[in-house]
Amino acid sequence: MERKGVNVSRLRYTFEFTFIVFALLVSAEFALAQGDKLVKVGVLHSLTGTMAISEVTVKNATLLAIDEINGAGGVMGMRIQPIIEDGASDPAIFAQKAQKLLQQDKVVTIFGGWTSASRKAMFPVVERFHGLLWYPVQFEGNECSPNIMYSGAQPNQQILPALDWAFQQGYKRIFLLGSDYVFPRTANLILKKHIVHRGGEVVGEEYVPLGGTDFSSVINKIKAAAPQAVFNTLNGDSNVSFFKQIAAADLPPSKLPIMSFSIAEQEAKAMGPSLVQGSYAAWNYFQSLDDPANKKFVAAYQAKYGADSPVDDPMAHGYLDVYMWAYAVEKAKSFDPDKVRHAATSLEWKDICMGKTKFAPNQSLYQTAYVGELQADGQFKILWQSPEPIAPEPYDPLTFPGKKCVIK
């Protein structure tokens, strides 16, 4: 009996002790969970393959914004947890990973994409699963989805302002040169309409296959056509060949103005700034932008990823997208994609790094256009900016009359 009694009291003691420890643990866990609630967002860029060069830096800028927001207390008191996926430069994989993020990880939104092909692949996925995709790159317009926030420039925010500038300089005989795929073809379709409409002349139009390396005939045709400026939508390595060969043919950018739409600080650094020095570019952001918010962004990026890392337009848009999403969530007091996108288009003007910006009802961004001249150090000297932020137009009224982007 006695032995048994001892046993019982010991058992009870152990039980009580265990219970207390357990209760303590549970309450601690509960308190922790309260202070450190997580909300998952997807970050979907190509981390491998040909597009990795460009997209990894956009991913970095996106993560920087997430870190900064978490450091300042998160969004609605919750920490943002990025789920990073690799689109592998393959549109089919972008579609797959977008579905995985929305269905399996239950992310509340996705930041990502670069090529139009990757965006077109994610488009049906985000529509079907009611997701919200924030797309950071300039593109050819002609698309309109309630499930995508298009922060990159529409044609009327990059290409047409560049044309305004060229006409102001008196360059009215224009030669159009591009790689052979959807963005240059659509961009030039719009440019041609506007050049003729404004009394200029298109003296030539040439397309070279992606990755093409021989420009001898193109340069010969440029010489024969004697344009006042070349509008260049070549992509990637073809630019290196083109600039080397046109300089060798005694027609460097100092003699024939070249306006490029795919050369930013990153590309200039990769090509060697001496090669492209003196050529022009049109973007909605330059690293050299004199804006306190931008200086803070550049300093934070370089502190995290290396003092000589260039910052460029798509990266700035990737960074801006996260902040815009966070502001919209705070305003909507909800993570629901429908509520967030409605809140996003009714936010006040915000200067996040590229001057005053705000989302229009068509879910594209009001933003300022800048024209810069490339300097020997790989940075742009800003020559011109649009007088005010330009309202985004997904469908150019002159080229696609009657089409409008109306989102409910």
Added chain:
Amino acid sequence: MSEYALLLGQLFNGISVASILLLAALGLALSFGLMGVINMSHGEMLMLGGYLSFLTLRFAPARAAFALAFVAAFFGAGVFGALLEVTLIRRLYGRPLDTLLATWGVSLALQQAARSIFGPIGVEVTAPKWLAGSITVKGGALGGLNFPFVRLFIIGLAVAVLVVMWAIITRTRLGLCVRAVHQDRDMAEALGVRTRLVDLVMFSLGTAIAGLAGAALALIAPVTPTVGQSYIVYAFMVVILGGLGRLLGTLLAAVLVGLFSASVQIFTSVSFADVLLLTFVIAFIQLRPRGIMVVRTRALEEA
């Protein structure tokens, strides 16, 4: 710029493109045309030449750097080719499909190696000052006609390489052995020709020429891990169009392709000119399956 100047300019461009294609294809003409080895990593030998030239320009004394870059590209790629022959190609003679797969693997490995060492974005190679200018015709019927020094230099280099190769093959003992092995390997071996050594030297010479070509092409095109891919298709096309086993065929094919695309590009865009070029080559191969120059040898009959 007059019509004549445009046409003459295109004629010059055709020859310039031909010289680029010839440089890219000559090494392949040796390994594929004479030895029957399908070297898928030939483009990467061009890439190797480009990077070797970049390194030399960066670290060698400025005055001699340009000449040294070519020497380094030639010998660097040559040594690499010799290593490749000894470790891999030699073990796969007579198994063309295996060689194709193995060298494709080498091609991928080299691209990734370049990416890991030099980064995915290209490196900068600029032509020296004396090559930067051009000769321009001023005024007259041909006013505006322009001959860049870089292109003249590449044409000169292609001609020089061709002449040296021709001399080696027709005027030296090595060339005699090469022709003997090419015509009848077993008989040559029976007569005391060291066929293994001949294979090694020819393969290595082919990659060395590719390296040299890579250094020259770096003057007008980018140097990136994947740059070889933009030449490899054209190089194979020229070798096959020319007919296996004859350098003269390779030369004629390069000139034909160069002039064809330059003249077609007067009327159409570069993209469409490529379509027409491929259609032309396919049609040509239908009519003359063995290319421009037909060589009858026992070695090729068996392969």
